[in-house]
Structure formats: C-alpha cells, structure tokens
Amino acid sequence: MCGACVVHLRTLRPEFVRDAFVRYRITYVSLVPMIVKNLERGLRAKFDELPSWKRTLLNAMIATNRLLTRHRPNVKLSRMLLSNVHRGFGGEVLALITGGAFIEPSTMQFFYDLGIPVVNGYGLTEAGTALTLNDLKPFRADTVGKPLPGVELRILNPDAEGVGEVAARSKTVMSHYLDDPELTLETIVDGWLLTGDLGRFESGGHLQLFGRKKNMIVTEGGKNIYPEDIETAFDGLPVKEYSVFAANYVWPKKELGRESLMLVLRLEQNQKFDARLLEEISARNRRLPDFKRVSGYLIWEKDFPRTASMKIKRQALAEEIAKSLGRDAVVAL
Known part of the structure; x- marks a missing residue:
C-alpha cells in the first residue's frame, strides 16, 4: 500500500x-x-x-x-x-x-x-495522453524520452536525416473519433495513430521531436525546416515570448523558392527594443545554417494566444498578425 x-x-x-x-x-x-x-x-x-x-x-x-x-x-x-x-x-x-x-x-x-530534474514526456489525447517519458537514465535535455511499456512507435517516410511523422500503436490509443468517421480514417491507419508530429529516434532509443507536420516548410533547395526547431536557437532570448513563422504562412503569396522566415517578438512590459537585443538576435541567427536563418523580425504588441496547455496557437496568431499588419512591418536583419 x-x-x-x-x-x-x-x-x-x-x-x-x-x-x-x-x-x-x-x-x-x-x-x-x-x-x-x-x-x-x-x-x-x-x-x-x-x-x-x-x-x-x-x-x-x-x-x-x-x-x-x-x-x-x-x-x-x-x-x-x-x-x-x-x-x-x-x-x-x-x-x-x-x-x-x-x-x-x-x-x-x-x-x-x-x-x-525536469522529467518531460510526449503524448496526445488520442493516445490516452503519454507515449514516452524521459527516465533520466541518463538525463537528456534534447529528447522526450523512450516509449513507455506497451507503446510502439515508428517513424513514417523518414527523410535523409531520419525525420518523419511519428506513428503510435498501443492499447491506450482511441478506437475512433465520436461521430467523425472521415477524420478517424485519416488519423488511424492499419491500427497506427498518425500523430502529425515530426520526429526521429537517436541511437539510444530516445525520441526527438522537431515540430508539427503541417508547419513544415520546404526551401528552394529542397530542405525541410521546422519553425519549432529554429526557435531553439533563440532559447533564452530576453523577451516575454517569441515565435518563428514563414512570411507566406502569415501573408499567403505563392512564389516558389521565395519563402522567408521571420521572428515575431512580444516584449516584456515597458521593455524597449534596443541595439543590445538586436545584436543578440543577430548573433544567434548567424549561428544557424543559411537555409534556417530568419530574414527579419516583427514586434507584436499583444500576448500570444495559447491553448489550455499553454501551446502557442500558431494559426490564430498568424491570422491576428495578418489582419493588423502588412509585410512592411517586418524589419530586415
């Protein structure tokens, strides 16, 4: 007991x-x-x-x-x-x-x-919440841990770097969505739950996540990049919150090979965007590979919309920005 x-x-x-x-x-x-x-x-x-x-x-x-x-x-x-x-x-x-x-x-x-220790994991409602957990053996800050007992995970259609969509199979996975057979058929295929998340397994069996499949951006050179991955380069930036967007996602404009990334910043109350902050952003940006660099920044005056679990509602934020500002609000770096 x-x-x-x-x-x-x-x-x-x-x-x-x-x-x-x-x-x-x-x-x-x-x-x-x-x-x-x-x-x-x-x-x-x-x-x-x-x-x-x-x-x-x-x-x-x-x-x-x-x-x-x-x-x-x-x-x-x-x-x-x-x-x-x-x-x-x-x-x-x-x-x-x-x-x-x-x-x-x-x-x-x-x-x-x-x-x-901070123990992090990964899961979703459709899978009965948790699929993986970091067991601290050893401590890894760059993963979401290993699959829990009874959980099977695999990576679908991995690219050259091993990154693909995470699929899960377990007794905890839901049977179907209520009154939505079409979405059920799209989400559960041959008994596997398609999570919509992109990840890969590293050599020790830990799962690394890179972002949502729907957020993936394909560059002119055929490179796959993920806003969530780029955001880690700005980890600890002294602002209230920030997020990375493809400009064409906020202001749709279909020009193949002309995609650019921008950093959306929400400053702390009474904080000013000064030369010191600009230099820190520029220095972090320079450490990224060319195809992952943001080309500009945008100052946003409102708190980011978030879910109950405090995830940024990217689509809602993009729509708010598009309604209030134009592309000319982005300041080049």
Missing part, C-alpha cells in the same frame, strides 16, 4: 506556485512548460541580486553538482551542495514533471544543474 497527498492550486501564478512548494513540502509537481520557464526566470533574477562573492560561490556549487550528476541525478548530494536553493522549493522536491508543449532544453538543463 502506498499513497500521497495531492495538492491542487486555484491559480498557476508563479508566486503561488513557489509558495506551494514550501507550504506543502511538494515532492513531485506537474507543470506546463511556461510555468517552469517562469520559475526559471524568478530564480535567475534572484541569483543576479546576490553579492558577487555569493554568486561566485553559487556558480562553483552548481558546476560541482553538474559534474557529479552528469550521468544520473543524485538528489541527496544536490541538496547538500545547493541547500538554499532546495530549501526555497520546500526541501523535498524530487522532480518537476512537464509536457503538453515544447520546453526549451536550456530550461531543463538549468533545473537539472540545480539538482531538480
């Missing part, structure tokens, strides 16, 4: 989430990636406020913890090395569990280096 107390919060505002860790001595917590990112921002802000000697000591402890736990987490050791950090989380946290949307690898690495 075993059991646990389950705590439900009425709000996911960061200050209430932080308070819950201490008040209820949370051991495991399930959060959407956006809330995990907000916790990271709060911690980084607190670290930046430390006197220089304390920050130097903290950095040394983090580096030591990273070295000693590089293959597998060791919570007891991490609590000894970074006791103040763990005390701020109630002193009992074993892992953060996240899913439902993309989480930046750097965010996962940030918490892992503090001795608080």
Whole structure:
C-alpha cells in the first residue's frame, strides 16, 4: 500500500506556485512548460541580486553538482551542495514533471544543474495522453524520452536525416473519433495513430521531436525546416515570448523558392527594443545554417494566444498578425 497527498492550486501564478512548494513540502509537481520557464526566470533574477562573492560561490556549487550528476541525478548530494536553493522549493522536491508543449532544453538543463530534474514526456489525447517519458537514465535535455511499456512507435517516410511523422500503436490509443468517421480514417491507419508530429529516434532509443507536420516548410533547395526547431536557437532570448513563422504562412503569396522566415517578438512590459537585443538576435541567427536563418523580425504588441496547455496557437496568431499588419512591418536583419 502506498499513497500521497495531492495538492491542487486555484491559480498557476508563479508566486503561488513557489509558495506551494514550501507550504506543502511538494515532492513531485506537474507543470506546463511556461510555468517552469517562469520559475526559471524568478530564480535567475534572484541569483543576479546576490553579492558577487555569493554568486561566485553559487556558480562553483552548481558546476560541482553538474559534474557529479552528469550521468544520473543524485538528489541527496544536490541538496547538500545547493541547500538554499532546495530549501526555497520546500526541501523535498524530487522532480518537476512537464509536457503538453515544447520546453526549451536550456530550461531543463538549468533545473537539472540545480539538482531538480525536469522529467518531460510526449503524448496526445488520442493516445490516452503519454507515449514516452524521459527516465533520466541518463538525463537528456534534447529528447522526450523512450516509449513507455506497451507503446510502439515508428517513424513514417523518414527523410535523409531520419525525420518523419511519428506513428503510435498501443492499447491506450482511441478506437475512433465520436461521430467523425472521415477524420478517424485519416488519423488511424492499419491500427497506427498518425500523430502529425515530426520526429526521429537517436541511437539510444530516445525520441526527438522537431515540430508539427503541417508547419513544415520546404526551401528552394529542397530542405525541410521546422519553425519549432529554429526557435531553439533563440532559447533564452530576453523577451516575454517569441515565435518563428514563414512570411507566406502569415501573408499567403505563392512564389516558389521565395519563402522567408521571420521572428515575431512580444516584449516584456515597458521593455524597449534596443541595439543590445538586436545584436543578440543577430548573433544567434548567424549561428544557424543559411537555409534556417530568419530574414527579419516583427514586434507584436499583444500576448500570444495559447491553448489550455499553454501551446502557442500558431494559426490564430498568424491570422491576428495578418489582419493588423502588412509585410512592411517586418524589419530586415
């Protein structure tokens, strides 16, 4: 027999989430990636406020913890090395569990280096939620883990880099959509659920995801690129939120081989787009292969529309931008 107390919060505002860790001595917590990112921002802000000697000591402890736990987490050791950090989380946290949307690898690495592993997975409603889970053996920030017991995954029509559509088969997969036989026939083929997500398996059996099939862009040179993949290059950019779009997706204009990518930015309240931010965007962009680089940026004044699991509603955002702005709003890089 075993059991646990389950705590439900009425709000996911960061200050209430932080308070819950201490008040209820949370051991495991399930959060959407956006809330995990907000916790990271709060911690980084607190670290930046430390006197220089304390920050130097903290950095040394983090580096030591990273070295000693590089293959597998060791919570007891991490609590000894970074006791103040763990005390701020109630002193009992074993892992953060996240899913439902993309989480930046750097965010996962940030918490892992503090001795608080972030366990991410992959799934969808049609498959009874979870299909894969990162088992931390070893920790991998760039994957969504391995298939769960009883789950079969395969990659359909992989390209030269092994990327193709993820298909799933399991007893947890739905039998059909209610009152929609046509969609059922499109989605379940020969017992396999076509997820619409693009991914590949790496040598260790971990699944890597690259984006939605419907979002894939084919370049003039025949290269397949995915907005979600390009967005990782701007991971940690000091803005409220951002997203990458093909210009022709926002403002349809069929010109073969003339596609261009743009970075849509939502700044923090009272934040100004200055030369420093421009240089950081340009530097990150230069590190991308030529065919993946964004050609310009656009400043958007509203919060991005999101789903209940905090995924960006790309189509809704594109439609809002198209209604309010023209192509001339994109500033060239």
